[in-house]
Amino acid sequence: MSFFKENEYATYHIQDSILYIVYKSEVSIDLQAAIRIVEDRLRLQEGLAYKVLCDVRGIYEMDKPARDYLAIEGSILVTVVAYVIEPTISKALSAFYLRISSPPIPSRVFSDIEAAKLFLLTK
Secondary structure, eight states: OOOEEEOSSEEEEEETTEEEEEEOTTEEEOHHHHHHHHHHHHHHHTTOOEEEEEEOTTEEEEOHHHHHHHHHGGGTTEEEEEEEOOTTSOHHHHHHHHHHHOOSSOEEEESOHHHHHHHHHTO
């Protein structure tokens, strides 16, 4: 099993039973990009479910079809997810996104990567 993958949108690596997805700087995500992101993640996982730390600080923009796709299809083989956001992004705005997109798995937003890791390790 490979523990690292990269495409034009993100890097993926598995460490300590957590799958880290780190979006590249200034990346724009549309539906086709979202499909590619999920396909590459699933290839790396090889059918195994993981806790996911998703660092979205590099995302410049994401359209609604991509958000909807990632909220549902992006949850396949994910047991829990912690999103890492820029401290300048409102947690209220992030919480609103999680509420309206209704991901089928436990999800939480953090501005600190260590707090996100701790959350995942305790789930």
